[in-house]
Amino acid sequence: xxxxxxxxxxxxxxxxxxxxxxxxxxxxxxxxxxxxxxxxxxxxxxxxxxxxxxxxxxxxxxxxxxxxxxxxxxxxxxxxxxxxxxxxxxxxxxxxxxxxxxxxxxxxxxxxxxxxxxxxxxxxxxxxxxxxxxxxxxxxxxxxxxxxxxxxxxxxxxxxxxxxxxxxxxxxxxxxxxxxxxxxxxxxxxxxxxxxxxxxxxxxxxxxxxxxxxxxxxxxxxxxxxxxxxxxxxxxxxxxxxxxxxxxxxxxxxxxxxxxxxxxxxxxxxxxxxxxxxxxxxxxxxxxxxxxxxxxxxxxxxxxxxxxxxxxxxxxxxxxxxxxxxxxxxxxxxxxxxxxxxxxxxxxxxxxxxxxxxxxxxxxxxxxxxxxxxxxxxxxxxxxxx
Amino acid sequence: xxxxxxxxxxxxxxxxxxxxxxxxxxxxxxxxxxxxxxxxxxxxxxxxxxxxxxxxxxxxxxxxxxxxxxxxxxxxxxxxxxxxxxxxxxxxxxxxxxxxxxxxxxxxxxxxxxxxxxxxxxxxxxxxxxxxxxxxxxxxxxxxxxxxxxxxxxxxxxxxxxxxxxxxxxxxxxxxxxxxxxxxxxxxxxxxxxxxxxxxxxxxxxxxxxxxxxxxxxxxxxxxxxxxxxxxxxxxxxxxxxxxxxxxxxxxxxxxxxxxxxxxxxxxxxxxxxxxxxxxxxxxxxxxxxxxxxxxxxxxxxxxxxxxxxxxxxxxxxxxxxxxxxxxxxxxxxxxxxxxxxxxxxxxxxxxxxxxxxxxxxxxxxxxxxxxxxxxxxxxxxxxxxxxxxxxxxxxxxxxx
Numbered sequence: 001x002x003x004x005x006x007x008x009x010x011x012x013x014x015x016x017x018x019x020x021x022x023x024x025x026x027x028x029x030x031x032x033x034x035x036x037x038x039x040x041x042x043x044x045x046x047x048x049x050x051x052x053x054x055x056x057x058x059x060x061x062x063x064x065x066x067x068x069x070x071x072x073x074x075x076x077x078x079x080x081x082x083x084x085x086x087x088x089x090x091x092x093x094x095x096x097x098x099x100x101x102x103x104x105x106x107x108x109x110x111x112x113x114x115x116x117x118x119x120x121x122x123x124x125x126x127x128x129x130x131x132x133x134x135x136x137x138x139x140x141x142x143x144x145x146x147x148x149x150x151x152x153x154x155x156x157x158x159x160x161x162x163x164x165x166x167x168x169x170x171x172x173x174x175x176x177x178x179x180x181x182x183x184x185x186x187x188x189x190x191x192x193x194x195x196x197x198x199x200x201x202x203x204x205x206x207x208x209x210x211x212x213x214x215x216x217x218x219x220x221x222x223x224x225x226x227x228x229x230x231x232x233x234x235x236x237x238x239x240x241x242x243x244x245x246x247x248x249x250x251x252x253x254x255x256x257x258x259x260x261x262x263x264x265x266x267x268x269x270x271x272x273x274x275x276x277x278x279x280x281x282x283x284x285x286x287x288x289x290x291x292x293x294x295x296x297x298x299x300x301x302x303x304x305x306x307x308x309x310x311x312x313x314x315x316x317x318x319x320x321x322x323x324x325x326x327x328x329x330x331x332x333x334x335x336x337x338x339x340x341x342x343x344x345x346x347x348x349x350x351x352x353x354x355x356x357x358x359x360x361x362x363x364x365x366x367x368x369x370x371x372x373x374x375x376x377x378x379x380x381x382x383x384x385x386x
Numbered sequence: 387x388x389x390x391x392x393x394x395x396x397x398x399x400x401x402x403x404x405x406x407x408x409x410x411x412x413x414x415x416x417x418x419x420x421x422x423x424x425x426x427x428x429x430x431x432x433x434x435x436x437x438x439x440x441x442x443x444x445x446x447x448x449x450x451x452x453x454x455x456x457x458x459x460x461x462x463x464x465x466x467x468x469x470x471x472x473x474x475x476x477x478x479x480x481x482x483x484x485x486x487x488x489x490x491x492x493x494x495x496x497x498x499x500x501x502x503x504x505x506x507x508x509x510x511x512x513x514x515x516x517x518x519x520x521x522x523x524x525x526x527x528x529x530x531x532x533x534x535x536x537x538x539x540x541x542x543x544x545x546x547x548x549x550x551x552x553x554x555x556x557x558x559x560x561x562x563x564x565x566x567x568x569x570x571x572x573x574x575x576x577x578x579x580x581x582x583x584x585x586x587x588x589x590x591x592x593x594x595x596x597x598x599x600x601x602x603x604x605x606x607x608x609x610x611x612x613x614x615x616x617x618x619x620x621x622x623x624x625x626x627x628x629x630x631x632x633x634x635x636x637x638x639x640x641x642x643x644x645x646x647x648x649x650x651x652x653x654x655x656x657x658x659x660x661x662x663x664x665x666x667x668x669x670x671x672x673x674x675x676x677x678x679x680x681x682x683x684x685x686x687x688x689x690x691x692x693x694x695x696x697x698x699x700x701x702x703x704x705x706x707x708x709x710x711x712x713x714x715x716x717x718x719x720x721x722x723x724x725x726x727x728x729x730x731x732x733x734x735x736x737x738x739x740x741x742x743x744x745x746x747x748x749x750x751x752x753x754x755x756x757x758x759x760x761x762x763x764x765x766x767x768x769x770x771x772x773x774x775x776x777x778x779x780x781x782x783x784x785x786x787x
Contacts, residue, residue: 002558065640068641096638107516107517113575117574117575118501120578121498124423124424124425125425125582126575126582127582128584131578131579131583133641134575134579135541135772136518136539136541137486137771137772137775138641140773140775141773141775144636144773144774145640148638149638150636150638150650150653151636153540153775155538156536156537156538157485157537157538158519158536158537159523162519165536169551172554193497251533251560253532254535255532256527256532258444258527259447259520259523259524260447260520375522375523375524376523376526
């Protein structure tokens, strides 16, 4: 059984702010969400990060245990609450045991993990108050508690396709009838340690990242959460819900690649992309400004599409679950007939129709998110106008 | 159909060693040796020899692999080999991995040296190797498993969920075969964290015992090849056991404590039996979650009594964590491998360390002595994760309709 599934709610927590509107308006206006990092001292003037504005836990967490949640969990909860509100789903509209939750994160709670380890190394003991937040699925746990979600819940960790993978899980949960509604998306946070590691490894751009740029010199670090409410088309229609788009999650796959690096065979990647991308009206690419990543994606896309392509990590920065925010944008794009531009791009690296400068207004029947991760992971999502 | 299994645990480097350990009642728990730690507890179930391959990966990539990556590679390789999956089947097969800490142990080492100023820069490879997804990626690239891949993390139920997910993909016709793996390695973060929560038994875990004080951490990997029945039959595969039902449910209650009424655990067990079309009367063996913490034991006893009723007092129950520790993300898969062996060979795995059962388990046939045998038709294996993520698997002997 595989019923059509639609997106009825979108929630986004991004450097643009704690609403999907701020996110979408910023992208469409061609604004960058990147700025010099404030959370910790920068060592490189001019280096940019996408940092989500601070928010008090008490504004969003309502359960007693929820007051202790970490920043990653808080962003996830924020996006989930926004998505439910956008879907017009009251807290009790779907019984808890028929509600599902799938969240993706590449690295989870980076900041508190460092704090925990610092104390452990200094004093030889762990902090019992902090440890529950170290458990990788803490966001899944906190959100399920806050929202009373008692059906199937899953945390996925899939490097740069963590968000797409979780959304794909959610599509399956709803399509198969295991749940009546699923909150599905991803979250990752900006932590100093990861930032320093990427900096030391030469992976960060000196200034603004330039996805698909011939002169790309690295990525910008970032953070955020993007969550979709997924329901079966019939259920959404029956309750008179506003439908953003229909969503399909083609089966994921992987291509030969170094275990810790990007794939190198464009033809093999193109063969995997072609079924979903071939007739798409727009491609929301994963290009981030990382030269080796962007090169292989550009080469593969060139072989399979003439459609306009955009890469939003130029505006948002690059982080594990960024694909969930890209998916949220793609769902909006199909409904609005608008493709937000790729920022930072001078001369494109390849013969691709990359949307640059200003947003492109064009009727869209479909948009495909092409998620690509180190280790050859490929995870696509397709959004069709309803 | 389960057509291949693989295992790396404190009982040994492969399934034959695990099986021999189950039959002999070997104790995999000993002094914690992997790192220095001064706290309330000092025992663990460590894997003595970390697998070294050879695998079909570049030497530079192999050097960067974490312990859980290596456990996953060894267990995955054994399961694939035992199932006899050819390259064509592998290239289309799904790969679903359960993980919770990835390369945390190696990251801790690098992080400490960096913080102490011993190294000017934190090694990129070490920290990026922390990713939970790396074990799956390594398995995929080493053995050419290029179908849908997912790494799931729901704490101690991670790999039970991975098995359920792999089975879903097969039942829905998305793939003909899937490799499900659970892998985890000891690290300071989890050891100190569980100890800080007073969840570790200072000596060793004693599941179901009146004097139980907590769990003992272990490490390793379990792997299962799941296969569509027609596909397995067409290629003449040996069927070790069958996965006939699975259920998942969430407590939505507390980040570390189980729901006091076992809300999610009850729903998961009931759902697994319902999907298997089996009444409680059909269950012949329970491989319990059995961590050895007072909270888990109390809730699990209640859940089993509620669902299985009087049947519970007529069937054997054991906790494999008493032999190879609580392997966290690997627990669901390793215990599914144990349950598969129990069904196939009629072995009843023992519960070590159990002296006087807690009153909550009164009347239950808790298997304490090694080497017992019984013909089993259907067994259930439950995994309950921190955060309230519960998964129950129902397995049947390969030749039982």
